[in-house]
Amino acid sequence: MSISTFPWTAARSVPPVALAAPPWQLSGVVHGVLNNDGRWLARLGAAALEPPYRGAPRTPVLYLKPHNTLASSGARIPVPARPGWFELWPTIGLVFGSPLARATPDAVNRAIAGWLLVADLSLPQESYYRPNISQKARDQSCVLAPEVAPVGRFSGAGLVAFEVEVDGVSTPLDLELERPAAELAAEVSRFLSFGAGDILLLGLPPQPVAVRAGQRFTVRGGDMGALDAEVIAEAMPQAETGASAR
Amino acid sequence: MRTARVGYAGRIHDAVWHPDGVELTDGRVVGEADVVWLPPFAVGTVIALGLNYAAHRRELQSELAVAQEEPLVFLKGPNTVLGHRGFTRRPAGAKMMHFECELAVVIGRGGRFIPVRDALEHVAGYTVCNDYAVRDALENWYRPNARAKNRDGATVLGPYLVSADEVSDPQALDLRTRVNGRIVQEGSTADMVTGVAELIAYLSAFMTLAPGDVILTGTPEGVSNVVAGDEVVCEIDGVGSLLNTLMDDRDSEFAVKG
Numbered sequence: 440m441s442i443s444t445f446p447w448t449a450a451r452s453v454p455p456v457a458l459a460a461p462p463w464q465l466s467g468v469v470h471g472v473l474n475n476d477g478r479w480l481a482r483l484g485a486a487a488l489e490p491p492y493r494g495a496p497r498t499p500v501l502y503l504k505p506h507n508t509l510a511s512s513g514a515r516i517p518v519p520a521r522p523g524w525f526e527l528w529p530t531i532g533l534v535f536g537s538p539l540a541r542a543t544p545d546a547v548n549r550a551i552a553g554w555l556l557v558a559d560l561s562l563p564q565e566s567y568y569r570p571n572i573s574q575k576a577r578d579q580s581c582v583l584a585p586e587v588a589p590v591g592r593f594s595g596a597g598l599v600a601f602e603v604e605v606d607g608v609s610t611p612l613d614l615e616l617e618r619p620a621a622e623l624a625a626e627v628s629r630f631l632s633f634g635a636g637d638i639l640l641l642g643l644p645p646q647p648v649a650v651r652a653g654q655r656f657t658v659r660g661g662d663m664g665a666l667d668a669e670v671i672a673e674a675m676p677q678a679e680t681g682a683s684a685r
Numbered sequence: 686m687r688t689a690r691v692g693y694a695g696r697i698h699d700a701v702w703h704p705d706g707v708e709l710t711d712g713r714v715v716g717e718a719d720v721v722w723l724p725p726f727a728v729g730t731v732i733a734l735g736l737n738y739a740a741h742r743r744e745l746q747s748e749l750a751v752a753q754e755e756p757l758v759f760l761k762g763p764n765t766v767l768g769h770r771g772f773t774r775r776p777a778g779a780k781m782m783h784f785e786c787e788l789a790v791v792i793g794r795g796g797r798f799i800p801v802r803d804a805l806e807h808v809a810g811y812t813v814c815n816d817y818a819v820r821d822a823l824e825n826w827y828r829p830n831a832r833a834k835n836r837d838g839a840t841v842l843g844p845y846l847v848s849a850d851e852v853s854d855p856q857a858l859d860l861r862t863r864v865n866g867r868i869v870q871e872g873s874t875a876d877m878v879t880g881v882a883e884l885i886a887y888l889s890a891f892m893t894l895a896p897g898d899v900i901l902t903g904t905p906e907g908v909s910n911v912v913a914g915d916e917v918v919c920e921i922d923g924v925g926s927l928l929n930t931l932m933d934d935r936d937s938e939f940a941v942k943g
Binding site: 470473474491494500501502505507567568569572573578676 | 729757762763764797798824825827828831832835836895
């Protein structure tokens with residue numbers, strides 16, 4: 440592999456998402472927060488106090504959706520035969536209009552480009568002790584709505600209501616932001632700087648909706664618009680791989 | 686080939702190793718200290734392994750709450766990446782921030798379901814990584830969590846990308862860390878629990894790997910605290926010597942008690 444073919448300048452394409460404000464395009468960097476709706480943790484109940492957790496998280500729990508996960512509305516998302524289904528977590532992302540580090544909530548508010556409806560899919564997670572990369576980093580598992588909603592369309596605080604329709608059956612879900620968006624982003628930015636076009640997913644609703652191979656889904660986020668996608672059976676290779684992963 | 690990316694005289698250059706420093710594409714030879722070192726490749730997804738050396742697992746044994754069945758994998762974002770001869774902010778008030786000398790494997794040809802027997806053909810090359818950790822920030826949710834591992838400047842990469850053809854066996858490399866000139870960590874990639882080819886097969890079984898994605902393959906025992914002003918050199922025989930200096934960060938969240 441010679442340096443002339445080397446990926447230094449290779450652009451990694453980001454799914455087409457319209458952004459009518461600086462920086463006019465997404466960077467492709469997507470971080471998310473697990474625990475910004477108090478009901479999410481409450482659902483774990485006493486288990487959160489037992490090993491391995493030994494207590495509720497003291498700070499926002501972050502995860503990354505790497506570039507192989509990014510997909511646009513209309514995607515076909517492969518799920519492995521075992522377990523054969525995804526947890527679909529609708530959420531909303533803060534899109535950064537400019538770089539931020541060690542920012543105050545006011546500085547964050549001035550830097551928001553807009554809000555993006557996102558469907559964050561993962562294979563079922565039995566535990567949150569380890570980062571669950573083999574569940575969360577599946578190809579196409581971060582579906583982005585087609586357009587970033589303008590900053591004025593959401594206050595960044597309070598309740599976000601979603602409707603998740605799977606094969607025609609609708610489930611309402613909502614996300615109650617324990618930390619408002621600006622406060623959450625400011626806290627994370629104390630040690631992790633954000634770039635223009637980055638996304639910070641603002642939390643997970645208390646529970647997901649299950650979606651299996653062969654099912655289509657639509658996520659509606661009120662003023663945030665809608666996205667849809669389809670889950671398909673993952674095509675396994677014919678030859679033995681020499682490795683296994685769930 | 687040993688290739689680098691450096692900033693010099695107003696632009697970013699491709700460069701190759703030279704006995705007197707680096708040689709830019711246009712032939713100019715510039716001293717190592719006279720350029721700004723970037724990571725030697727366009728960094729895609731950073732996939733890091735924890736507990737991938739047997740002795741280091743024993744070192745942290747008391748912290749292991751559950752048995753280890755699969756490789757422990759976590760991701761680091763682009764905010765963390767830093768080049769050779771850079772400065773990483775060391776949060777004032779944190780009691781334990783330690784280096785981790787790691788062999789970094791850079792993907793050249795991507796793929797999914799890569800068989801172990803083909804895996805090394807997918808490697809563009811190797812570089813050195815120092816995968817810092819701030820243990821004070823560790824929590825038991827998605828552990829090792831971002832506040833411990835994903836801090837700005839916590840993933841030091843370089844100096845050179847050594848092409849795969851120059852590393853005949855990635856499982857036969859001695860590595861060490863020096864702090865202020867004294868060796869504090871030593872090991873060999875022979876002691877990896879899951880080797881490079883197996884890691885590529887394991888990861889590509891559940892996610893598509895792309896050119897520029899990089900696997901940080903873990904660190905042996907011997908990690909220890911470093912403080913502001915320390916010069917940390919992570920060295921892997923045949924791959925390179927990566928220098929990083931800690932600088933004091935009085936503005937860190939650990940400095941605020943409450």
